Amino acid sequence: MRESQLGDLTVSCLGLGCMGMSQSYGATTDESESIATLHAAIDAGCTFIDTADVYGDGANEELVGRGLTGRRDQVVLATKFGFKKPASSAALPNVVDGSPEYARQAIDASLRRLGVDHVDLWYLHRKDPQVPIEETVGAMASMVKAGKVRYLGLSEVNGDTVRAAHAVHPISAVQSEWSLWTRDPETVVLPTLRELGIGFVPFSPLGRGFLTGQLKSPDDFEPDDMRRGLPRFMGENFQRNLDLVEKVRELAAAKGVTASQLALAWLLAQGNNVAPIPGTKRRKYLAENLGAADVTLTAEELAALDEAFPADVATGQRYTDGGMDLVGK
Template identity: 85%
Template structure:
């Protein structure tokens, strides 16, 4: 396993996103298989484990905590706070609380659910428009001073927000969506990250599974799958995006790898300050994802992927209007 540098924090270049073990991609959750997947990841050197307090309304942190019992010192553990549902019945998080008071309550709750004494990388999940980022990060910095957190991160923020936060306390990483079909970070947040020496953690690096080439129809999604409500997976957008993925499948076949491995290899080639966290709840898909670490792309192959998937090629936003209103702030 390679290593990536997120500020002063060293992590495995490929991490494991755990959200899907508890929510969003279908009701068929298997705790035993999920825990076995976390263990298999750690055994393979994929030790950067990502969760959040909102995933499964805390259930995912509890699951990750059980998986790390007896193995805590082998993992770099990341979680997030601040994003929550206004009502328990809401299907998606839709409010943000970045107040210092809530940050303290949320942190203690995360530590309790995870069953750990400290969190390695603690993110603000979304910026609270009603609280100056300096106040939120100031409270997060107090958690570092108290020994409850080692490093701080932000998610889905703008360059201006990152600068203001970084002036209060060093930010080690920013998490946002980045993949062949979400290219906007390259002209958005990425230049600021590299100017400040902050790492990038791309979530959904496989386009929420679309870039694997395994999704052929909206009917492939279970009734409670969040992708049914996302613009890129609905209407005419679905077929337009499916045509793009076919180009990736062709390039992957020529290289003798899977489409997903090619997509991850493209991200891994963007620099050692990048650490994608593809999510899975099954060992067989973990093994496939880890195979991307051994795929070294040539300049010609990278150019072919850029040509097949230019930044403006994908049809549809990645969230609905409400979700998009919370990103890049």
Template identity: 60%
Template sequence: MKTRKLGRQGLEVSIMGLGCMGMSDFYAGRDETESIATINLALDRGVTFLDTADMYGVGANENLVGRVVRDRREWVIVATKFGIVRGPNGDARGINGRPDYVRQACDASLRRTGLDIIDLYYQHRVDPDVPIEETVGAMGDLVAAGKVRYLGLSEAAPDTIRRAHAVHPITALQTEYSLWTRDPEDAILPTVRELGIGFVPYSPLGRGFLTGQIRTPDDLADDDTRRNHPRFQGEAFQRNLDLVREIGTMAADKGCTPAQLALAWVLAQGEDIVPIPGTKRRTYLEENLGAIDVKLDAADLARIDAVLPPGAASGMRYPTATMASVNR
């Protein structure tokens, strides 16, 4: 397994990580036995970077990841997040970046995972009511206390990233990035590269849309959260499906799957980028890892860019209310 460095503080991880969210929340078809087998296969294949959060399954996902990795703790990098608050039944209760909450959330994550230290600790969303300096200051205290190794932010705007990094070195920024979400190219990627911060794209497969496996909205279960996303609704769905068909054509010419082409494109955007495609099934894990061997030359990248330039996707990436919490 190839590796890449995130940030300038010494963190090195596999070139591709595994997003574990769907194993416990938001998507239908969850099977804990298969999820555990998927994580173990990822580790067997050399994936060293696992991504979870305290809000995924209201703590259940941290517990799941922790149970699997404890026997291989010496080389597995576990990233988790705090800040999106949910009640015991999963109800949304806002965003919290207060220093006292940062400390409480970290201790709770350590208990759920059963780990003695969190490798990479992200603020999941920026709290507009708490200065970022206060939140990151509390996160830095966790590093000093030996509870956290490296710090990260998620969906933070360039100015917020700069202010945070001035308080304590930020190792990684996690933000949505894929062939149909190229917004970070405008200001976020230049900012993190200037500061020496690694970039971790989540949803690099467009929440599964770029795989070509979703052909109608009816392919999504009734309780699948993607049904609420504008890109999966109405005319936007059909226009996005047309783009995916173009991806399928290019993938066939390269002798790979659409998912592998989409991931290979993300990997080709820079040596400081480590995508974390999420899956809860071994079959899709194997397919995703195959993208590492797909090589895209300048002509391939130009062809892809002609079909999916920035802004090509139809619809916002989140519902309106959720969009208010990103890039701030």
């Protein structure tokens, strides 16, 4: 598999997002298939592995750690910190803590769960509105000096925050949602990243499964699937967004590829500083996704996709109001 460049960090051009193995998208009980998927990704050259301490309340890091037993040196391992459960009640929503004290606690806990002595890329999951980004990144930089982390990243931030953070310590990557139906990073943060030589890691590059063409109705979601509560998947928004998916299917059929492969190939065509991390917990979908690395889009095909999916084409917010309050900060 060809490679992408995230600052000075070299990664496979496609990564594997592991969140769905432990939460959010229905049943997550098949650990053996999840680990088999992780191994299949590594064997195929997809060696950029993404997790976070909040996924499954730490269970995802533990799962990834078990899956990497004996194979740690074959991957670029990324995790995140910043979300945590309020001490008063486990039933309350996660809060953001970017304090230096919590940063130091979080990396030690992540290393313990992963069973490793360092991670290659460590992100701040969300900017803490109560803590200057310079203080958070300063604490993260101290973990680089301690040998616990190799490179630093941020998630769901704007260009001003990136500049302030990068002035404290080099930022290698910014992770945010980016896909054919979520194009706001192109104006909010990407110009800054390209100016500073920072890479971009799109999560949910298939629109949380919507762009695969597999979803037909909200009834397709299991009862505990997080998408049931996201505005884009609710009520009339679902059908309006489903109409967009048909455009992907038509263009993909004309190209002789799947809708997923077309959507991922579009992202890969945006530059060698882009490394999407489509998530899956099943080998059959992994194989399909990785096929996108072999798809080359012509200028005409890229123009057709841009015409079909202009900025703000999707109906509904990415998150609820509370979730949106934490992005682009």
